[in-house]
Amino acid sequence: METAINPWWIIGGVLFAVLNTAAGLIWVERRMLALWQDRYGPNRAGPFGLLIVLADSIKMFFKEDWIPPFADRLVFVFAPAIVVATVLMSFTIIPVAPGVVVADFNIGLLLFLAFSSLGAYSIMLGGWASNNKYALLGAMRGAAQMITYEVFMGLSLMGVVLLSGSFNLTDIVLAQQDGWFIVPQFIGFFIFLVAGLAETHRLPFDIPESESELVAGFHTEYSGMKFGMFFIGEYMGVTLISALVTTLYFGGWLGPDFLPPIFWFLAKTFAFICLFILLRASLPRPRYDQLVEYGWKFLLPLALVNLLVTGAIRLMQ
Amino acid sequence: MIPDLLAALRSRFGNDIVEPETTRDETPTFWTPQGKVLDLLIYLKTGLSQPFSMMYDLTAHDMRAYKKDLNGHSRFDFQLVYHLFSFERNAFLRLKVGLEGEYPSHPTATHIWPSLNWYEREVYDMFGIRFEGHPRLRRILMPSNWEGHPLRKEHPARATEMGPFRLWDEKQDAEQKALQFDPAEWGLQTQSEDSDFLFLNIGPQHPGTHGVLRVILQLDGEEIVDAIPEIGFHHRGAEKMGERQSWHTYIPYTDRIDYLGGVMNNLAYLLAVEKLAGITVPPRAQTIRVMLCELFRIASHLVWYGTFAQDVGQLSPVFYMFTDREKVFSIVEAITGGRMHPNWFRIGGVAQDLPAGWDGLVRQFIEYFPRKLKEYDKMVMRNSIFKARTKGIGIFTLQEAIEWGVTGPGLRACGLEWDMRKKRPYSGYENFDFEVPVASHGDCYDRAVVRVEEMRQSLRIIDQCLKNMPEGPYKSSHPLTTPPIKKHTMQDIETLINHFLNVSWGPVIPPGEAMSCIEATKGWNGYYLLSDGNTSPYRVRVRAPSFAHMQMLPYISRGYTVADLLSILGAMDFVLADVDR
Numbered sequence: 001m002e003t004a005i006n007p008w009w010i011i012g013g014v015l016f017a018v019l020n021t022a023a024g025l026i027w028v029e030r031r032m033l034a035l036w037q038d039r040y041g042p043n044r045a046g047p048f049g050l051l052i053v054l055a056d057s058i059k060m061f062f063k064e065d066w067i068p069p070f071a072d073r074l075v076f077v078f079a080p081a082i083v084v085a086t087v088l089m090s091f092t093i094i095p096v097a098p099g100v101v102v103a104d105f106n107i108g109l110l111l112f113l114a115f116s117s118l119g120a121y122s123i124m125l126g127g128w129a130s131n132n133k134y135a136l137l138g139a140m141r142g143a144a145q146m147i148t149y150e151v152f153m154g155l156s157l158m159g160v161v162l163l164s165g166s167f168n169l170t171d172i173v174l175a176q177q178d179g180w181f182i183v184p185q186f187i188g189f190f191i192f193l194v195a196g197l198a199e200t201h202r203l204p205f206d207i208p209e210s211e212s213e214l215v216a217g218f219h220t221e222y223s224g225m226k227f228g229m230f231f232i233g234e235y236m237g238v239t240l241i242s243a244l245v246t247t248l249y250f251g252g253w254l255g256p257d258f259l260p261p262i263f264w265f266l267a268k269t270f271a272f273i274c275l276f277i278l279l280r281a282s283l284p285r286p287r288y289d290q291l292v293e294y295g296w297k298f299l300l301p302l303a304l305v306n307l308l309v310t311g312a313i314r315l316m317q
Numbered sequence: 318m319i320p321d322l323l324a325a326l327r328s329r330f331g332n333d334i335v336e337p338e339t340t341r342d343e344t345p346t347f348w349t350p351q352g353k354v355l356d357l358l359i360y361l362k363t364g365l366s367q368p369f370s371m372m373y374d375l376t377a378h379d380m381r382a383y384k385k386d387l388n389g390h391s392r393f394d395f396q397l398v399y400h401l402f403s404f405e406r407n408a409f410l411r412l413k414v415g416l417e418g419e420y421p422s423h424p425t426a427t428h429i430w431p432s433l434n435w436y437e438r439e440v441y442d443m444f445g446i447r448f449e450g451h452p453r454l455r456r457i458l459m460p461s462n463w464e465g466h467p468l469r470k471e472h473p474a475r476a477t478e479m480g481p482f483r484l485w486d487e488k489q490d491a492e493q494k495a496l497q498f499d500p501a502e503w504g505l506q507t508q509s510e511d512s513d514f515l516f517l518n519i520g521p522q523h524p525g526t527h528g529v530l531r532v533i534l535q536l537d538g539e540e541i542v543d544a545i546p547e548i549g550f551h552h553r554g555a556e557k558m559g560e561r562q563s564w565h566t567y568i569p570y571t572d573r574i575d576y577l578g579g580v581m582n583n584l585a586y587l588l589a590v591e592k593l594a595g596i597t598v599p600p601r602a603q604t605i606r607v608m609l610c611e612l613f614r615i616a617s618h619l620v621w622y623g624t625f626a627q628d629v630g631q632l633s634p635v636f637y638m639f640t641d642r643e644k645v646f647s648i649v650e651a652i653t654g655g656r657m658h659p660n661w662f663r664i665g666g667v668a669q670d671l672p673a674g675w676d677g678l679v680r681q682f683i684e685y686f687p688r689k690l691k692e693y694d695k696m697v698m699r700n701s702i703f704k705a706r707t708k709g710i711g712i713f714t715l716q717e718a719i720e721w722g723v724t725g726p727g728l729r730a731c732g733l734e735w736d737m738r739k740k741r742p743y744s745g746y747e748n749f750d751f752e753v754p755v756a757s758h759g760d761c762y763d764r765a766v767v768r769v770e771e772m773r774q775s776l777r778i779i780d781q782c783l784k785n786m787p788e789g790p791y792k793s794s795h796p797l798t799t800p801p802i803k804k805h806t807m808q809d810i811e812t813l814i815n816h817f818l819n820v821s822w823g824p825v826i827p828p829g830e831a832m833s834c835i836e837a838t839k840g841w842n843g844y845y846l847l848s849d850g851n852t853s854p855y856r857v858r859v860r861a862p863s864f865a866h867m868q869m870l871p872y873i874s875r876g877y878t879v880a881d882l883l884s885i886l887g888a889m890d891f892v893l894a895d896v897d898r
Binding site (some may be wrong): 033036037038039056102133134140141155204206211212213217239280281282283284285286287288289290 | 474515517518523524525539572596626627628629630632633636637638697700702703705878879881882883
């Protein structure tokens with residue numbers, strides 16, 4: 001393996017790429033939604049409206065950073081930082097190309113699961129600290145959603161772990177050289193995708209936010225850059241889940257030789273980001289008790305069966 | 318039928334208790350003294366073999382300034398008018414009670430029809446007539462600290478009649494205090510045996526309420542214990558305005574009652590005016606009216622379709638449906654020059670003949686739209702999450718629907734095939750071939766099914782208008798037609814005088830009363846007009862369907878969750894301007 005690259009370059013590179021992708025997604029999502037919804041979308045600032053990213057960021061920074069007098073100040077300020085920090089930490093385990101990974105842990109996948117659970121605190125604390133009824137309802141829904149998807153998310157990943165015999169993501173990618181895990185682990189992939197959607201709180205699982213019911217749910221009271229952190233955190237979450245799906249089920253950087261491995265990784269990740277946006281454009285939102293029921297009564301047993309069957313096949317080999 | 322009913326009632330209650338009156342619209346009308354009205358109402362609802370099971374409307378007239386002798390009945394200070402409807406007889410019944418005194422009182426009938434609750438509050442709010450025994454007699458449309466009762470004749474109609482507005486400190490404090498929320502004032506408990514309730518204020522500014530509606534939710538967790546709609550934020554006094562507009566200049570105000578229904582409101586108003594004036598509208602004008610009404614039905618249902626999908630979290634449909642609504646509006650614009658509120662129907666016809674090339678536009682739309690409807694079926698109606706959010710939610714039975722005065726698609730979703738266009742045709746609907754879609758479960762999904770199918774049927778009607786548009790005048794030659802067809806004015810002195818009078822003073826409509834009832838986009842919309850033979854109406858009553866539907870909200874949303882409330886509101890398809898007028 002080529003380990004010659006300076007780790008600081010990798011850290012800087014990943015950080016740069018992730019933050020810029022998240023910001024760039026503002027434009028990508030709005031243009032794509034517009035495309036699918038028969039309208040223009042942002043097309044005024046810069047070529048193809050690309051500078052909307054800049055305009056939005058400037059707007060966000062210069063908005064009044066207001067903390068409601070009735071809020072729990074410390075927690076209120078702290079909550080948005082959690083989501084950004086936990087998602088960023090999760091990126092450390094993802095190998096974008098051979099040897100290009102921030103931290104090559106042998107418990108990489110567990111680390112991701114741990115951070116994703118921590119990320120849910122940001123919604124609950126943010127909603128609670130706002131001291132607002134809409135935010136409170138949003139936070140409660142967020143908590144209900146969390147105890148639903150966390151369970152089957154972990155289980156759905158175990159199939160991949162069984163097949164590759166490792167929690168290390170580099171090993172998982174290398175184990176797919178003879179065939180991507182999407183084929184033997186299609187059920188696992190489907191369950192992880194649903195869990196990933198719920199984890200990022202995107203439509204159809206934007207239940208803690210549900211703007212037609214709860215105004216803006218858990219972040220009703222947030223403005224300025226604190227709201228921006230939730231916003232960016234969501235986009236980074238989308239990128240993270242897309243990158244993980246690519247790594248775990250679609251062979252990560254693997255692909256034909258005529259293009260460099262990193263290109264394949266980025267292309268696959270981008271395809272999944274688009275899938276996320278397309279889902280947002282097409283699906284309605286279930287009620288939160290329907291999601292809980294779907295999770296516990298359907299997806300959890302399905303994940304267990306998937307795990308059992310995978311284990312049995314593995315034993316027989 | 319009227320003599321039979323009269324005989325039945327007289328044999329039971331005695332001759333002097335039920336006294337018939339002949340009105341211009343030929344709706345069976347009976348007078349009864351105040352003491353007997355409750356017995357009579359109970360008998361009409363439950364005692365007859367073909368009962369009058371729906372309380373369609375309750376309103377009042379302030380008769381103190383009425384100078385004409387209306388069949389000898391204008392002697393009372395106030396009149397209360399109940400409108401009942403019987404599905405078995407396909408007939409309305411008007412029951413009148415005369416009241417004496419400055420601020421009379423009257424026994425409540427809310428125990429007979431729960432739907433009378435809001436109607437009695439409205440009469441109290443507007444006229445100051447007290448209903449004894451009413452469970453919660455408060456203002457409903459006006460602010461709680463309003464002085465006076467607007468529809469009384471002594472109440473000013475314009476701000477300029479009221480003196481300059483002043484807001485001194487005490488008044489401001491009182492106003493601010495009135496805004497404080499106190500659960501006890503709304504009759505709400507703050508806790509049950511095992512839990513404290515959460516009060517959540519949905520609106521008046523909220524993305525899910527489609528306008529200025531406030532719903533006070535009493536929640537146990539996310540479960541709705543009680544939901545109380547507060548209305549009146551959109552009240553503009555449309556009925557009061559009618560009393561100082563001429564019969565002709567009131568037409569644009571009607572456009573804005575159900576602001577998604579456009580010219581359909583004109584039709585409801587004009588049908589009543591034309592009954593009073595005795596005008597027969599020529600067939601071409603009738604068909605033009607029908608075509609535009611159906612175009613507006615499609616436009617209104619498209620708005621409902623998109624926003625309903627959005628209420629349950631689907632982002633995209635609303636954009637497609639508004640694009641299609643634009644296409645409807647471009648036809649409307651080509652024909653009338655207006656879009657949402659064309660104000661295009663006139664007393665005795667329509668404003669102008671159809672422009673050259675109208676048929677091409679309509680034909681294009683008829684070819685284009687069915688394909689889109691099919692696409693929307695796939696996208697919305699057959700989506701399993703959409704079904705999960707709407708099936709089995711907000712159910713009411715046919716019995717309950719009639720009890721609460723639900724009309725239109727909500728009624729048909731309970732399985733009753735009742736469409737005023739078929740059952741009591743107006744404006745030539747009897748000449749058209751179309752079906753009345755029904756559904757059977759009475760839940761949010763079924764209400765959607767009915768509306769979606771109605772768009773297809775409207776398209777059929779428009780198609781028939783296109784193929785069989787009659788030739789002939791677009792306005793009646795009746796002297797009260799306003800404005801009359803201009804081309805005769807230069808040859809014929811009679812028409813010249815009519816033209817001059819009708820456009821300067823406005824038409825003088827003969828004294829009497831008339832009611833109309835049409836199948837509007839949201840349900841039965843009716844105008845009940847009282848004329849004292851003047852250039853403006855003595856009293857305009859607007860019976861709007863959304864008012865009755867909104868009243869039912871607490872009843873159908875208890876026990877569901879906050880998320881379901883949005884499905885219920887969405888499926889109700891109300892327009893706040895239609896609720897508040």
